[in-house]
Amino acid sequence: MAQRRDHVEIGIVQLTCSANVEENIVKHTAAIREAHAKGAQVIVLQELFTSLYFCDEEDYANFSLAEAIPGPTTTVMAELADELGVVIVASLFEKRAEGLYHNTTAVIDADGTYLGKYRKMHIPDDPGYYEKFYFTPGDLGYKVFDTQFGKIGVLICWDQWYPEAARITALMGADYLVYPTAIGWHKDQDQQTNQDQYNAWQTMQRAHSVANGLPVISVNRTGVEGDMQFWGGSFVTNGFGRIEYQAPHLEEVIHVVTVSLKDSNYYRTHWPFLRDRRIDSYQPITKRLIDEQ
Numbered sequence: 503m504a505q506r507r508d509h510v511e512i513g514i515v516q517l518t519c520s521a522n523v524e525e526n527i528v529k530h531t532a533a534i535r536e537a538h539a540k541g542a543q544v545i546v547l548q549e550l551f552t553s554l555y556f557c558d559e560e561d562y563a564n565f566s567l568a569e570a571i572p573g574p575t576t577t578v579m580a581e582l583a584d585e586l587g588v589v590i591v592a593s594l595f596e597k598r599a600e601g602l603y604h605n606t607t608a609v610i611d612a613d614g615t616y617l618g619k620y621r622k623m624h625i626p627d628d629p630g631y632y633e634k635f636y637f638t639p640g641d642l643g644y645k646v647f648d649t650q651f652g653k654i655g656v657l658i659c660w661d662q663w664y665p666e667a668a669r670i671t672a673l674m675g676a677d678y679l680v681y682p683t684a685i686g687w688h689k690d691q692d693q694q695t696n697q698d699q700y701n702a703w704q705t706m707q708r709a710h711s712v713a714n715g716l717p718v719i720s721v722n723r724t725g726v727e728g729d730m731q732f733w734g735g736s737f738v739t740n741g742f743g744r745i746e747y748q749a750p751h752l753e754e755v756i757h758v759v760t761v762s763l764k765d766s767n768y769y770r771t772h773w774p775f776l777r778d779r780r781i782d783s784y785q786p787i788t789k790r791l792i793d794e795q
Contacts (some may be wrong), residue, residue: 508764510651515540516736516755518725526552533756543651544589548723549659549684555617558728560635568597572616573705576608584614589649593682607656609647620645622658644671652677668710677763678717686732708743715741715770716760717791741766
């Protein structure tokens with residue numbers, strides 16, 4: 503069980519990716535080492551970091567990118583975590599069985615122990631994001647991982663838009679929420695639309711921070727892939743939604759942010775949203791739509 507800490511040093515790894523899986527693993531391994539050298543204790547990698555974001559098209563050949571979890575990449579990450587004494591949050595394309603695949607994040611503790619995995623619950627299907635072609639929705643439920651550097655609540659990308667996911671993970675005891683992400687703008691999109699989309703994305707996650715009194719760490723990729731300019735802009739909030747750090751949109755970044763864990767009690771007592779929840783009235787939230795009476 504993790505020792506209760508007042509703060510944790512979070513490493514943000516926002517990079518471009520290539521079509522070469524081995525090249526991506528080597529690049530991210532070097533980035534983990536750099537983040538560690540800057541003082542990171544927990545290092546969060548972007549969504550599906552071992553490849554290009556292949557979900558921009560429906561191509562059966564892309565299933566060959568998947569791997570078992572635990573498997574070869576988690577082995578590499580476990581050895582690195584043990585060597586450096588860091589926690590690694592690694593988003594991967596999981597092959598669970600023949601014909602059964604998930605968008606999954608593995609968590610490796612600072613002694614190299616594989617703590618488990620979270621399978622993405624909300625799966626999008628939009629132009630340029632054809633994830634339902636590849637991924638079965640997660641069936642492990644929401645997850646919190648008790649690491650040497652705090653209890654990490656892991657969610658993935660499209661989960662970001664759902665306050666229910668953040669709330670449940672917070673109620674499970676997370677000290678902070680992390681979101682490995684791959685999201686961007688169409689490269690021909692106008693600047694106002696770009697700004698509106700980024701602001702909505704960030705605002706939604708800041709709201710999770712406010713509502714739950716927890717820091718949020720959102721790590722996105724950058725670079726142009728096909729018609730998509732991934733918008734980077736990785737960021738970290740404190741326990742009341744204040745932006746502690748925001749990465750640039752179009753640059754690779756390896757950055758370390760000090761995140762306070764002790765402030766959650768302050769925000770939760772001064773703004774007692776958890777105290778005032780009317781859990782007896784929330785049954786309708788489990789319905790797809792509440793029909794008119």
